[in-house]
Amino acid sequence: MGEQEIQVDMEAVAERKKSSEATEDYLELIDLLVLEKGFASTSDIAERMGVSKSSVTDMVKKLHKQGYLVHTPYRGMALTDSGRTLARSMKDRHETLRRFLVLIGVPESTATNDAEKIEHGLHPETVRKLKKLVAYLEDNKIEI
Numbered sequence: 001m002g003e004q005e006i007q008v009d010m011e012a013v014a015e016r017k018k019s020s021e022a023t024e025d026y027l028e029l030i031d032l033l034v035l036e037k038g039f040a041s042t043s044d045i046a047e048r049m050g051v052s053k054s055s056v057t058d059m060v061k062k063l064h065k066q067g068y069l070v071h072t073p074y075r076g077m078a079l080t081d082s083g084r085t086l087a088r089s090m091k092d093r094h095e096t097l098r099r100f101l102v103l104i105g106v107p108e109s110t111a112t113n114d115a116e117k118i119e120h121g122l123h124p125e126t127v128r129k130l131k132k133l134v135a136y137l138e139d140n141k142i143e144i
Helices: 003-037 042-049 053-065 081-103 108-121 124-139
Strands: 069-072 076-079
Touching: 003 042, 003 053, 003 076, 003 081, 003 108, 042 053, 053 069, 076 081, 081 108, 081 124
Parallel strands: none
Antiparallel strands: 069 076
8 A cells, every 4th residue: 555545544534433423413412402492403503513503404314314303304313222322322421531631630621611522532441430530539539
């Protein structure tokens, strides 16, 4: 495999990773909006994510096609069971990381932002271990 082929492969991997992260972020936000307001609109999503409504519409179509949500144009959207499961898994992952960072002395706002950056790249086993560590530290009132 030549250097140019490797570069193309790395770009494809990076694009898939970016797409996966976007999917997770959208699902997490849609779930949050539904919990807060009872529904999620493309306008709300665009505003919270700082993207155009057309970008949201494109992603909603993709998520619908992937089976993560049901979308009826001009009527709203609802997460499917698999969409809700993934969204809540990401929320739990984010919260575990945020709590861990706070326990080691990272300021709350920084911990929240850093958890968002970290959450997508961790292996599920790593998250399970961090969750156990956080519970142990909190139960024993240990801060670093």
